[in-house]
Amino acid sequence: MQKELNKAYLQERDKKHLWHPLKQHQTHPESLAIVKAKGCVLTDENGNEYIDAISSWYTCMFGHCNPYITSRVNNQMQTLDQVMFSDFTHEPAIKLSENLIQILPNNQNRIFFNDNGSTAVEAGIKMALQYYFNLDEKRSTFIAFENGFHGDTFGAMSVSGLSVYNGPFEDFLMEVKRIPTPNGNNHQEILNKLQEIVSKNKVAGFIYEPIIQGAAGMKIHDATGLNKILNFCKSNNILTIADEVMTGFGKTGRNFASDFIETKPDIICLSKALTAGLVPMAITSCTEKIYEAFLSNEMAKGFFHCHTYSANPIACAAANAAIELLQTDEIQQNIATISEAHKTFKTKIEKHPKVKTARFLGVIFALDLDTKMARYGSLRDKLLAFFMERGVFLRPLGNTIYIQVPYVITKKELQKVYNTIEESLAIV
Structure with a gap:
């Protein structure tokens, strides 16, 4: 019954005993509770979905819960x-x-x-x-x-x-x-x-x-x-x-x-x-x-x-x-396809007035915003919230927004990541 009344049931339980890494709990006490992951998508306890655009710190490169x-x-x-x-x-x-x-x-x-x-x-x-x-x-x-x-x-x-x-x-x-x-x-x-x-x-x-x-x-x-x-x-x-x-x-x-x-x-x-x-x-x-x-x-x-x-x-x-x-042909082709998509996105986004530089190599893409911002500051928090509200998990490194997507990401999912980054520039 408690779970039904409180949509952040796991999130509240988390705060009682857990100490998260790279986090200042005094100012950021909440941690989103993820209950399921499949392919490129994370699902939280309320059923919201997020494209994992950084492969959970560059680990789940073949997608979450890959059946093979x-x-x-x-x-x-x-x-x-x-x-x-x-x-x-x-x-x-x-x-x-x-x-x-x-x-x-x-x-x-x-x-x-x-x-x-x-x-x-x-x-x-x-x-x-x-x-x-x-x-x-x-x-x-x-x-x-x-x-x-x-x-x-x-x-x-x-x-x-x-x-x-x-x-x-x-x-x-x-x-x-x-x-x-x-x-x-x-x-x-x-x-x-x-x-x-x-x-x-x-x-x-x-x-x-x-x-x-x-x-x-x-x-x-x-x-x-x-x-x-x-x-x-x-x-x-x-x-x-x-x-x-x-x-x-x-x-x-x-x-x-x-x-x-x-x-x-x-x-x-x-x-x-x-x-x-x-x-x-x-x-x-x-x-x-x-x-x-x-x-x-x-x-x-x-x-x-x-x-x-x-x-x-x-x-x-x-x-x-x-x-x-x-080493499969499928994954190697996917890597090449993602890299080519990054190249196209770079050509487009680097012309934006709020983008200082953009670069990519393989499935790694990064752009630097043309603004000074703290590595863990209010603008970074604002961007992170913007991404999550639109169903994309991206974690800026200071004024750098980067992508490191799983090799199994679909074209539709990848395009959503690009679109979300482009839209975020309006709040910078």
């Missing part, structure tokens, strides 16, 4: 649900390693399991540090891009450059030197800065988001310049770590953003679309050379980093199914 993936997971649940991965192995993990090695850059050969994007990065940072430790060479400094974002654990926070997330913890973080992203005109400036950093510091690694910085506002940087940076690192024996948590598994139009770059990373961090958003899992892959540095008769030279749910069989089953779908 859920059936595979259901079958796995009947056979093997969980077993510790320190002393045992199993076929879903073995198969996933084989599937990943087939599509990862060809220098990758080892797969290490984690729980999420932050822990994938954390493992990558620890691999780089211990690699040199095992070689009796202490290196403690990392190089990272300005405005990068790599996660919320301490190592990941250290190499991130967005103080809105890391401000209270900056006094406790690792030593990191920052460089600008390459824009096509500043290659030599960056190389000069790198030379200065290397001359004064013992650098273990360079961590970067290849081609696109996600949390910075889907900023696209120059592939040629990034390749020069990676070559510099190689020539100075600095390990390179590609954070492909956001960009991986087809979002850029290729399997990985690193596929746009000639020089490949030593370590790659993966999560989000890895399991198609169905269950949490992450992976840190690396070259055989890095792996071999941990082989020793000394136990302490092994990689003592572990997660309870490492290589969970159910998550592995989801990931295997997702990789199979990614």
Whole structure:
């Protein structure tokens, strides 16, 4: 009876005990209750529908509750649900390693399991540090891009450059030197800065988001310049770590953003679309050379980093199914179709007087509003409410409105997303 009288029944129950991430509960106490998701559509407790135009933080790239993936997971649940991965192995993990090695850059050969994007990065940072430790060479400094974002654990926070997330913890973080992203005109400036950093510091690694910085506002940087940076690192024996948590598994139009770059990373961090958003899992892959540095008769030279749910069989089953779908002609054609639609929309919307710039790559589209606005401020809240009222879930990053739609979105749904963004410019 209470549920019938109160249309926000779940929303009210939520407020009693839950603490949501990236949220100031004092000023924003409400959280919309979602009861169902299918394809590209989220449904709330009152029956309202919303197109999930950011694939629930870039995870559900094959749509919500994809029957191909859920059936595979259901079958796995009947056979093997969980077993510790320190002393045992199993076929879903073995198969996933084989599937990943087939599509990862060809220098990758080892797969290490984690729980999420932050822990994938954390493992990558620890691999780089211990690699040199095992070689009796202490290196403690990392190089990272300005405005990068790599996660919320301490190592990941250290190499991130967005103080809105890391401000209270900056006094406790690792030593990191920052460089600008390459824009096509500043290659030599960056190389000069790198030379200065290397001359004064013992650098273990360079961590970067290849081609696109996600949390910075889907900023696209120059592939040629990034390749020069990676070559510099190689020539100075600095390990390179590609954070492909956001960009991986087809979002850029290729399997990985690193596929746009000639020089490949030593370590790659993966999560989000890895399991198609169905269950949490992450992976840190690396070259055989890095792996071999941990082989020793000394136990302490092994990689003592572990997660309870490492290589969970159910998550592995989801990931295997997702990789199979990614490689189908249908999904590849869908990615190409969405990218072409983004190109058409960009040509139109970038002429709008309230749009400063627009860009796209693969299924990722972003525009910058020609106005200053806080990352979490009143105008951002106004835009978010506008989108939701019209049945589209978009989550602006400051003055950047971005799209990262599921590969299975229909033309009608995608057009509604475009129309809603265009209409929103009237309130800016």
